[in-house]
């Protein structure tokens with residue numbers, strides 16, 4: 521089925537990917553509108569990165585099409601990619617360069633005039649607190665600092681469509697807060713943003729709509745309110761995003777494991793309430 525909204529900036533139609541005839545993404549339809557932040561959730565191996573690589577034109581779909589700002593990824597890849605910013609799951613950086621050199625290089629690739637490029641670089645480095653180290657080679661950075669450079673590079677040309685694969689992983693809470701603000705601001709100015717994450721709090725607070733991928737199928741999609749309202753009809757116990765995620769994505773065996781561990785926890789807390797038990801009192805001494 522065609523996901524319809526004439527304004528959508530990022531559209532996937534019937535995307536399908538097979539590896540050695542084994543399907544890992546199945547008939548996936550997405551349509552992300554301007555101003556929208558969309559969260560793609562799913563267990564490990566459910567197909568999020570594969571989907572994202574097809575959306576960014578890095579991976580060719582076995583079937584289906586992708587369109588970015590009206591440009592078909594297969595027919596006009598350069599036009600489609602020019603409107604796109606991408607943060608991969610593992611930062612791909614030229615580590616012998618300094619952050620300044622790398623961002624300048626990326627800005628040139630996007631044909632940003634020198635003054636615009638320099639202003640955008642200064643802003644990114646300031647927002648992400650990298651100014652002090654921006655003259656050092658990237659190879660000397662921590663993991664989180666490298667992630668910040670990758671994010672800066674993706675946002676430098678102020679893309680209309682931003683796609684990020686687990687951008688929050690490895691970032692400190694201050695940076696996460698800043699990044700959330702930056703993404704909301706981009707969305708307010710009309711960008712369409714898709715990100716994958718395992719952090720449900722981020723999905724709930726940042727994303728306007730959420731899609732849950734299980735075994736390559738988009739099994740649920742909607743605003744948080746829509747998903748919560750649909751929870752009973754999806755036979756999910758509880759209406760938090762975690763309840764919905766576990767209800768839809770966990771197999772029966774894992775649901776049994778979770779139920780059994782949670783029953784143990786309830787029994788233990790009845791026998792020895794948290795903070796009141798002798799073991800906890802002992803541990804609290806001197807704290």
Ligand SMILES: Nc1ncnc2c1ncn2[C@@H]1O[C@H](COP(=O)(O)OP(=O)(O)OP(=O)(O)O)[C@@H](O)[C@H]1O
Pocket residue numbers: 539544562563564565566567568569570571
């Ligand atoms: N190059 C490849 N060759 C064969 N199978 C692959 C390849 N890349 C991914 N897969 C398979 O495709 C499936 C989906 O992987 P993918 O990386 O998209 O998952 P994911 O949802 O991003 O997981 P995670 O949360 O761990 O990042 C997995 O079963 C994986 O083993």
Ligand SMILES: [Mg+2]
Pocket residue numbers: 568569570609685
């Ligand atoms: Mg992944």
